[in-house]
Structures are given as C-alpha cells and as structure tokens.
Amino acid sequence: MCSIFGVLSMNFEAGNARCMHSVVGPTLASLPYFVRAVQCYRAYLSTGSSHHLVNLGKYLSSFPVIWTSALKHQLAPMEGVKLDKHDQYLQLLWLYTVTINTLYSFLWDVLMDWGLCRSPRARHVLLRDDLLFQRPWVYYGAIVNDLALRLCWSLKRSLARVVLTRT
Helix, strand or coil: CHHHHHHHHCCCCHHHHHHHHHHHHHHHHHHHHHHHHHHHHHHHHHHCCHHHHHHHHHHHCHHHHHHHHHHHHHCCCCCCCCCCHHHHHHHHHHHHHHHHHHHHHHHHHHHHHCCCCCCCCCCCCCCCCCCCCCCHHHHHHHHHHHHHHHHHHHHHHHHHHHHHHHC
16 A cells, blocks of 8 residues: 555655565566466366366466565565574575476476477377477477576566665
8 A cells, every 4th residue: 555655646755665666566576477367267167177277376376486575575684694583484485485386387388388298108208299390309498498487587586576675
C-alpha cells in the first residue's frame, strides 16, 4: 500500500523508495507467472488433464524465488557483517527455492516441451528418434544451455534485488 500511495502522491522519500523496491518490484516480477499459472489452472478445469496441474506447479515454483530474493535483500546485513541465524536460514530457504524452481523448470523443458528423454531405446542417449537437427550435439548443447540459463534466471532475480536495495 505504501508504494501505491507513494506513486500517487509523487512522494519518493527514502521510506517510499524502500517500499517500492520491497513490494512493487517482486509484485511486478510475479505477474507473468501469475497469469500463466491462472491459464494452466483454467486449462485443467476445462480439460481435466493433470498435465496442466504439473505445468501450474512450474509457474508456482517461481514465486518463492522472487519473494525470498526480495526478502533476503531487504533484510540483508551490511557487507562484512556476519550473518545471524535468521539470515542464514533465509539464505538456505532461498537456495532451496532456487534449486527446486531451476530443476522443475529444466525438467519440464526437456521432458515435456522438447519431448526428450522419453525413449530408452533411442539411437542417441537422452534424445528421441525423430530429430529435427541431424547432429545430436545440438540437442546436448541445448540441454546444458537450458540448465545454465534457468540457473542464471534465479541468480539474476537475486542480483537485481541487490542493485535495487543498494541504490
């Protein structure tokens, strides 16, 4: 609420700016995932396919990453200060959410979106028999890059919060 009133009144003093970074940023970052989650849920209601619920889980797993990143950097101690127990637990929670989201999204991409790793008798390990590209290394490279980019998204969310809270 403080963010909305701060924007409407054009009052950007320190408290309002801090509120803008702590509430509005993560809320805006969450919107695309919220929209996709609602779409998945509506698809589940209309089709009854649990496939859509599993996809819904992928989008829901983004929220803890966004919000623990925001909270972690909102409560972050100054540089050089030893983390207390609360900060250590928050750091572990953030790491847990990043790991779950990264692996969930990565596995969804590889297994569901790309249809890889489904046939144990495929000519190339982890790939399917019908390949669009003739060279299998293209697919292996895409798998490695997807995992790296998924991890980078989570780290970017966290580092973006550092930049916002330090300015």
